[in-house]
Amino acid sequence: MKQDQDQDQDKKTGLATKIATGAIVAGVTALPMAANAAASLDFTGASAELDGAKTAIVGIIGVLIVIGGIVLGWNTFRRSAH
Known part of the structure; x- marks a missing residue:
């Protein structure tokens, strides 16, 4: 077996x-x-599109970090209020 x-x-x-x-x-x-x-x-047009997409992605990540910081701060504030 x-x-x-x-x-x-x-x-x-x-x-x-x-x-x-x-x-x-x-x-x-x-x-x-x-x-x-x-x-x-020739990828010149595609590289311009990729630069725009990169800018958008960096912006989205920045917004997510700010929202995460706000949530973390709010949770810390609620814990310290008790």
Whole structure:
């Protein structure tokens, strides 16, 4: 019984290793193609959009930090009032 479980575990480990190896090979193969494509494309419009998105995300994070500070201050105020 234990031997069957060990064999099943070995099969699962072997399959996971084969899948991981295949994924690595596919990624390494696709990498040069993506690098060559990036050299020929113009991303000036996309970079302006990304800068705008970055500004929006920083603003949202700032608002969340301020709201978190207000909630923390309110909880501290309520605890100290008792």
